[in-house]
Amino acid sequence: MSVALPGPIGAYFAADRNDFDVAFCFTENAVVVDERQIHLGREAIRRWRAEASRKYSYVAEPLAVSDVNGQTMVTARLSGNFPGSPVDLRYAFVLEKDQIARLEITL
Incomplete structure (x- = not known):
């Protein structure tokens, strides 16, 4: 199923899917x-994503x-090599112009 996403959000899921x-x-x-952890700023976000990639192999659709x-x-289905896979997660994005200012991921 293909869902039409705003530009920055589509770019986020594409980068995540391709391990960029x-x-x-x-x-x-x-x-x-x-996961109840706060990551503030691009460098912290970069470390958060790198750590997730080291721990698990997954795809978010x-x-x-x-x-x-x-x-x-x-709402995205996350499937991979983690306990409970697959799981549907809610991604709450706040956009600022053409970038993401806030993202909260919950069950």
């Missing part, structure tokens, strides 16, 4: 919240997108 540096999709002072209270909500 996702940090370029974010503003300089962006925030990522994942966007299934649905909607706008809720100024956030772009993406």
